[in-house]
Amino acid sequence: MKKFSLIAIAFMIVVQLGCGKDPTGISTGTIKGKISDAATNGAIAGVVISTSPASSSVTTGDDGYYQIDEIKAGAYTVLAAKSGYASATANVTVDAGKITNANLALVVVTAVPSVPVLVTPHDTVSSVVLCPTFNWNPSSAAASYCIQIAKDSTFTILAAGQAGLYINCFASPSLAESTTYYWRVNASNSIGTSAWSAVWRFATGSSATGNTKPNQPTTPIGPATGFRSQSYEFDFTCSDPDGDPLYFRADWSDGTPMIWTNDYYGWSTYALPHTFKALGTFPIRVQAMDIYGDTSLWSAQTSITIINANPSFSNYYVYPSDGSTCYYSPINFDWDCTDPDIPYDTLSYDMYLDTLNPPVKLQVSNLSSSQYTLSTITNAKTYYWKIVAKDRFGGVANSSIWSFYKTTK
Missing domain, CATH: 2.60.40.1120 (Carboxypeptidase-like, regulatory domain)
Structure with a gap:
């Protein structure tokens, strides 16, 4: 009997370990x-x-x-x-x-939030499930939201709602069958409360009413690397089993609010654009939602690495121009330099001025402007000058070497 009990206990342990999802x-x-x-x-x-x-x-x-x-x-x-x-x-x-x-x-926050923009359930849709999820796009500067759901357009007969919502969606309690409802949302912060959104209406179906979620979008396809301040598109495909119009949003992983796009109908391939403002590698995924508020699974992730773009010079406008003669003092130096990352980056300049070629004498450093005024300079000499441009993230560019002859009339 003892032997049987030990075997049984051992068998139970093996079964428990084997059936557990995580041993x-x-x-x-x-x-x-x-x-x-x-x-x-x-x-x-x-x-x-x-x-x-x-x-x-x-x-x-x-x-x-x-x-x-x-x-x-x-x-x-x-x-x-x-x-x-x-x-x-x-x-x-x-x-x-x-x-x-x-x-x-x-x-x-420095101002009252913007007025929320409603997304789903879409205006005038019918046969909505009895416990719908309400979605709206995030309002700028919003700290919280208030939603009201009513049986009349003046919102005197409230059926559901909630204040103090910190996310831009609301899972409704069960609503009545075959009934028309109206809904609206406002946004608040420490400064004040926005105006109410537009009022949308919808009609519920019966307890047997169902809706099929959109299919999972495919993995977004786009560039693997890029620069700040440039817009990049990521393509994907998606469909809805019921043929419903779809909304899409992307999680860019850079802190950008996830905004639902306008609804699309009858398409199969889609593209979402985005401009990144910071350096780094950002995972990207997309999600679909139909006009009834049902969402798909998130797509698998892709990623983009945003790298720093170096400054670049143009020889189109330079003063004093290469090989010129300067007769007067002071001399107002001027050059043209750009950075593809502006306005998300800034430039500073070091200027080298010398009678040697290449110039090795540092005339001035960390200029914030692409101009410099030199008050006095020795006459009857040829001078060589160049500019070194630097951005805030280690990008460096060297200009051409320009020369001028200083004399008097």
Whole structure:
């Protein structure tokens, strides 16, 4: 009997280990990151970090960092909120036993938020499911939203709604069958509240009404490398089993709000453009949503690496021009230099002026302008000069060497 019991116990242990999805027993992960000021890049303390679906809520320390432990594996929206700033979100996927990074930059609010733009359920659609998800595009400078759902266009008979929403969507409780509803949204921050959005209406179906989610978009295809301030397109294909018009949004992984595009109907190939403002490697994925508010799975990720572009000179306009003669003092030096990354980068200049060729004497450094005035200079000599342009990220360019002869009439 004892022998049988030991065998049975051993068998039970093997079965339990074999049936478990993770023999290590780990089913949770961690989200961590830093919250910074979008303008200064400085750390922000006291930012409340939460997730949707809900998990733990934490607050950033003096260094701007936070960490949420023991989060069940799955997809989450990370929300950062603090009075005086517009809230910001990031979509992440938590893997068991791993750390997921979610850094966010907050913008100081200086005005009332813009009026929200509604997305789904689309205006005038019918046969909407009884528990729809309402979606609208994020408003600039918004800290929170308020949604109202009513049975009349004057919103005196409210059926559902919520204030203090930190994300731009709302999962409605069950609505009545075969009923027309109206909905609207406004946005608030520490300065004030926007006007209400446009009012849209829709009609519910019956309890048997269903809707099929859009198919998962294909992996976006686009350039592997690029520069700031230039727009790049990423192509993908997608379809809807019901033939519904579709909206799309992209997660660019650079802190840009995820905006739903206008609805497309009858297409199969799509392209979303984007301009990156920072250096680094950015994962990119896209998601589809039909006019009833049902969303697809996110596509698989691609990525783009944004690299620094070096400054470049033009010889079209230079003064004194090469080989010229200067008769008067002071001499106003002028040159033409550009950087493809402007306005996301700035240039400074070092000027070399010498009677030697090439010039080795540094005349002036770290000029912020492409002009320089030299008050006095010895006559009856030939001078050689050049400019070294530098950007903030290590990019350097050397101009041609130009010469001029200084004399008097």
